[in-house]
Amino acid sequence: MGRHELARQRRRWSPIALAVMAVPVAAAMTAGGGVSPVAQDTAPVIERAASPATLVAAGIAPVDTAQWRAVEAEPVVQALPVGVAAESGLQVKTILAARAISAAFPEILSIGGVRPDSLRWHPNGLALDVMIGDPNSAEGIALGNEIVAFAMRNADRFALQDCIWRDTYYTPGGAQPGGYGHYDHVHVTTKGGGYPTGSEVYFQ
Template identity: 60%
Template sequence: MGVAAVIAPAAVFFAVGGDVHLTARPAPESEPVIVEDTTPCCMEIVAAAASTAGPSIGQASLAAAPDRMVAASRYRTVDRSLPVGMAPENGLQVKTILASRAISEAFPEISSIGGVRADALRWHPNGLALDVMIPNPSSSAGIALGNEIVSYALRNAKRFGLQDAIWRGVYYTPGGAQRGGYGHYDHVHITTTGGGYPTGNEIYFR
C-alpha cells in the first residue's frame, strides 16, 4: 500500500466547543502556544559496517562493479515505520492513527490516549479525535508537556491532517489560535480530517 493511500485527503470539518469539560471553578486560560517550524523526516540512510567476507561461489567480483554500486553497498536503510501507539486503534481513521502513533513515540511520558467513544458530537465516535491525557495537568511540568504536544501537532498539521487542537481554554487550528471557554485542562484534544478507515495494509511512517 503506497503512502498516498495513507494520507488521502478528506473533507475538513469544524469541532468548535466539542468535548468541553466544565468545572465549577474553571482554571485560568493559557497564552497560546508559540510554534516553531520543523521539517519531519521519514527515511534515514546510515553507513553499514564494512564486510570482510570474500565473495561466495557464483557471486560477481566487486572489483568489476561500477563505483556507484560499491558505494551503494556501504549503506543500508533504517526502518522508519511507527509502532502502535497508546490509543486503541479500533475505529480510528488513518490520519488519527498516525497522530496517535507519532505523539506516543515523541512523548513517552504519555501513558493514556483516548480515541473512539460515545459522544453527542461526531468527532470521537467517527474516529476523528484523540484525547491525549496529561500527567499532573495543573503542575508546571504538566502544562509545559501539554504545550509541547500542541506545538508538535501544529508543526505536523499537514502530515496529521490536523483540524484543531484544544488545550487549557485555547482552540488551535493551523491558521491560528483563539482563547475563550474551550476547557480541556486535563488533556490535549486533537481532531484530524480522518483520511478514511484503514484496510489493514497501511504503514505509518515517522
C-alpha cells in the same frame, strides 16, 4: 635506468586505488561462494577505504563532497509502532497522529480515541484525547504546550483540523482562547483520511 626498472615503477599503485579496485574483486569472489551478489554491501567498503575528499585529491573519483554529506545526513525513515491509543475505529490520519505523539512523548501513558459523544469527532474516529499527567503542574502544562506545538508543526502530515488545550482552540491558522475547557488533556482532531484497510504502514 633499464626498462625493467621503469616497468616496476609503472606498476606501483597507491593504497587508495588498491582499495577501490578491491571492491569488485571481493564481490566476484563472494558471489561464487553461495552469497547473493545483491546482498553484498560494497559501497560502505569504499567509504571506509577512503573519504570522498581523499578520492578527489587522488584523482580517482569526481565525487561531489557536499552531496555526499547531504546523503549521509539524510534521516532514516522508520515505521511507527503502535502507541498507547486503542486504534479500533480510528481513521488513518488519526492513527498516524496517535502513533507519532506516542513516539515523540513516551511520558504520555494514555490516549483516548473512539467513544460515545454528542459531537461526531470521537464516534467517527477523528479525535484523540492525549491525557496529561499532573495537568495543573508547571511540568504538565509545559508538556501539553509541547504536544500542541508538535501537532501544529505536523498539521499537513496529520491532516490536522484542531487542538484544544487549557481553554484555547488551536488551528493551523491561529489560536482562539476562551470557553473551550480541556484542562487535563489535549484534544486533537484530524480530518480522518478514511478507515484503515489493514495494509497501511505509518511512518515517522
